[in-house]
Amino acid sequence: MQTTMLDAVSEVLSVAFFVYDRNDELIYASRLIRNYIPVPPQYLTPGTRLRDYLGALYDTGWRGVAAGGNSDTAQSREEWIAEHISAHWRERSEVQQCDGQNRWTRLTKRRLPSGHGICVITDITDQKKREEQWRADMERVQLTEEILDNLPQPVFVQDRNLGMVAVNKAFCGFMDIPPESVLGGALAGAFPDEIAGKLTGVTRHVLETGTASAMAVDLPAAPSGFRRVVLRSQRVGKPGRYFIVTSFADAVGAASEGTATTTTAATVYTPLLRQKDPAPAEIRAVHLGRKALLVTKDTDFETKSLKTLQKLGFDCCCVRDAVEQEAFLSVARSVGVVIDLIVVDTEMDVKCLEVADDYDIGTITLDGFQLDTELAFMIMEKLAGLEPPAMADDWEINTGEVEHGGRHLHAPAPLVLVAEDNDINQIVFSQILEGLGYDYRIAADGEAVVRLCRELRPDIVLMDVTLPLLNGFEACRRIREEERGTGRTTPVIGVLVQAFERDRDECFAAGMNDVILKPLSPDAVEAVLERVAPQLKGASAG
Numbered sequence: 001m002q003t004t005m006l007d008a009v010s011e012v013l014s015v016a017f018f019v020y021d022r023n024d025e026l027i028y029a030s031r032l033i034r035n036y037i038p039v040p041p042q043y044l045t046p047g048t049r050l051r052d053y054l055g056a057l058y059d060t061g062w063r064g065v066a067a068g069g070n071s072d073t074a075q076s077r078e079e080w081i082a083e084h085i086s087a088h089w090r091e092r093s094e095v096q097q098c099d100g101q102n103r104w105t106r107l108t109k110r111r112l113p114s115g116h117g118i119c120v121i122t123d124i125t126d127q128k129k130r131e132e133q134w135r136a137d138m139e140r141v142q143l144t145e146e147i148l149d150n151l152p153q154p155v156f157v158q159d160r161n162l163g164m165v166a167v168n169k170a171f172c173g174f175m176d177i178p179p180e181s182v183l184g185g186a187l188a189g190a191f192p193d194e195i196a197g198k199l200t201g202v203t204r205h206v207l208e209t210g211t212a213s214a215m216a217v218d219l220p221a222a223p224s225g226f227r228r229v230v231l232r233s234q235r236v237g238k239p240g241r242y243f244i245v246t247s248f249a250d251a252v253g254a255a256s257e258g259t260a261t262t263t264t265a266a267t268v269y270t271p272l273l274r275q276k277d278p279a280p281a282e283i284r285a286v287h288l289g290r291k292a293l294l295v296t297k298d299t300d301f302e303t304k305s306l307k308t309l310q311k312l313g314f315d316c317c318c319v320r321d322a323v324e325q326e327a328f329l330s331v332a333r334s335v336g337v338v339i340d341l342i343v344v345d346t347e348m349d350v351k352c353l354e355v356a357d358d359y360d361i362g363t364i365t366l367d368g369f370q371l372d373t374e375l376a377f378m379i380m381e382k383l384a385g386l387e388p389p390a391m392a393d394d395w396e397i398n399t400g401e402v403e404h405g406g407r408h409l410h411a412p413a414p415l416v417l418v419a420e421d422n423d424i425n426q427i428v429f430s431q432i433l434e435g436l437g438y439d440y441r442i443a444a445d446g447e448a449v450v451r452l453c454r455e456l457r458p459d460i461v462l463m464d465v466t467l468p469l470l471n472g473f474e475a476c477r478r479i480r481e482e483e484r485g486t487g488r489t490t491p492v493i494g495v496l497v498q499a500f501e502r503d504r505d506e507c508f509a510a511g512m513n514d515v516i517l518k519p520l521s522p523d524a525v526e527a528v529l530e531r532v533a534p535q536l537k538g539a540s541a542g
Contacts, residue, residue: 007031015122022115024050024085036105036121050088054081088117096124104128154248162186162203165243174248175219195219199231203244206233210519239519291338293361294318295325295352296345305343308375314341322351329359341379350423353430354442362434365427414536416440416529417458419449419475420495421467425518429462432522436529438536446470450478453490460533461492462525463512465503473510480511491532495520 010016010030016037018029029044037044039056058077075083087093093109104127108120145166148155154171158164164182167190172179175190182189187196187203195217206213212234221227233246292314294305302318309316319325325342332339342356346367356363364378418429421444433440441456443449446467453461461479465472476492483489494507494515507515516528529536 003028015120017118017120018044020050020088020117020119024088024117026050026053027116033121036123050085051081054084088119151247156182156190156246158187158203158244158246160207160240160242162200162207162244164190171248192220199246202231203233203246206235207242207244210235210521239517290314290340292316292341292343293325293328293339294343295321295348297321298345298347301345305375309343309379312376312379322349322355325352325355329355329361333359343375346424346427350426350442353427357430357440360439363430365431413437413439414459414533415456417449417452417456417461418442419446419461419463419467419472421445421464425464425520428520432520432525435522436526438529444468446472446475446478449475450482453479454482457488458490459536460529461490462495462516463492464495465507466497473506476507476510476512493528493532 006028007030010032014032016030016032016035018033019027021027026044026046026048028046033044034041037057038060039053042048043053043056055077058080087095088109089111090109091111094106096104096106098104102125103123104125106122106124108122109117111117148157148166148168149170151168151170154174155166155168156164156171157166164185164187167179167182177190187199190196191199198215199217202213202215205211212232214230214232216228216230218226218228230249231246232249233244235242236245237243290313292309294302294309294316296302296305296318297320306316306318317328319328329339339359339361342352342361342363344352344356344363344365346365353363353365364375366375366378416433416438418426418433418440420426420429420442426442426444429442430440441452441458443452444467447469449461449463449467450470452458461476463472463476467475470478472494476494479490479492491514492512494504494510494512495518496503496507496515497518504515514528514532516524
């Protein structure tokens with residue numbers, strides 16, 4: 001009865017222990033002891049001498065390595081046994097050891113006033129891993145601080161609450177403030193109120209959207225006057241642990257009228273457009289000979305966008321809704337006019353993106369906030385690497401062989417079917433896939449994705465699991481049922497909001513091939529597409 005109770009206690013506490021009397025003979029050894037001590041069972045029976053048990057332990061080669069890293073394998077058998085018997089006779093003794101399988105154990109020994117001894121063995125492998133992780137994290141923190149302090153440009157870091165959590169020496173020197181005066185506080189502790197308010201809006205937008213941003217500001221500079229700098233902010237980290245990193249760059253000369261003009265638009269705009277200065281007047285026009293269509297109902301949005309587009313050398317005009325957009329593009333195609341880009345206000349209906357997709361024309365979507373800081377940069381990123389067409393005084397009529405939107409015929413890009421009901425996420429998917437060179441269609445509910453998969457036979461499906469009418473799990477099961485016996489298996493990637501193991505398991509149980517987590521990024525989407533369907537990579541590049 002007592003033995004059964006002791007075994008139960010050992011298992012409940014997840015510890016192994018054995019007890020020996022004043023004559024050093026074993027009285028009891030719990031069943032869990034065999035998980036830690038590799039000796040034959042006869043050496044764990046009552047009446048076994050402690051010396052015999054230790055000798056058998058030595059013979060198995062189980063010496064252990066102490067926490068300090070010293071192994072006692074160099075000792076002779078008798079020396080080793082004598083040392084451990086001595087340890088068992090101390091009133092208190094504790095040692096941490098690592099076996100040959102990287103498992104760490106703690107041996108805690110007590111000698112009671114009655115002469116009875118107890119040895120408790122605990123698995124501390126997880127604790128050791130946490131300690132190692134903590135040490136590694138501390139080393140990374142120290143390394144990060146050293147790297148920040150050795151950067152020539154000022155840098156500061158904010159947490160998800162927009163509190164200042166790190167600054168480097170260059171920042172403190174530039175702002176002429178000690179680090180303790182700003183760490184743990186808000187931007188107002190380091191910047192003038194007007195700049196702090198504007199910068200707070202920028203960094204909050206970066207935190208919420210993940211879109212890198214920049215702004216030009218005039219900061220007080222010694223001995224008097226101001227110095228114009230560009231503050232570039234970007235989001236780093238993982239969901240729930242995001243940080244905003246902002247660095248300073250000197251804007252002097254970047255937007256000056258004396259900047260040398262080169263033959264390639266990319267080099268002209270690189271130092272200037274990456275500032276994303278909200279003052280459109282500072283953008284120097286390099287006529288690219290391209291044509292853009294703006295889709296918005298907001299007259300202020302229209303005015304600002306057209307001004308920026310025209311300064312970038314675009315011929316452009318504006319339509320108010322998807323109906324006007326469809327009519328305009330139809331006429332343009334009928335006369336062979338090439339529309340290079342469509343800029344869509346995020347306040348517009350998603351139908352505007354579908355119309356652009358039908359005509360196979362690249363789109364940029366942005367809100368009023370991004371309009372001031374991002375439009376020029378986004379356009380140049382979109383058109384990077386493209387050779388400007390021949391100059392023309394008016395809309396050029398293209399008599400060559402063209403397809404949708406006036407683009408030249410080429411091998412069809414892989415088709416990705418996106419199952420997503422959220423308008424904003426649809427826009428994100430469309431921007432990412434277009435940038436990666438994939439064609440795509442969007443289905444807003446589970447019934448639609450099953451139907452479109454049957455009709456379009458896409459190369460791959462990105463499946464949000466929280467769809468209306470039919471959730472993503474059930475939609476995938478329906479797709480697999482319809483494909484049964486056809487010899488076709490469409491790769492399906494589950495799109496999850498959080499990395500719960502049960503959701504991953506349900507995705508694979510429904511027949512999905514892989515999963516990806518929101519918020520989405522081009523790198524993550526490209527990686528999972530290449531992982532699930534590597535044969536599509538070359539086709540998308542065409």
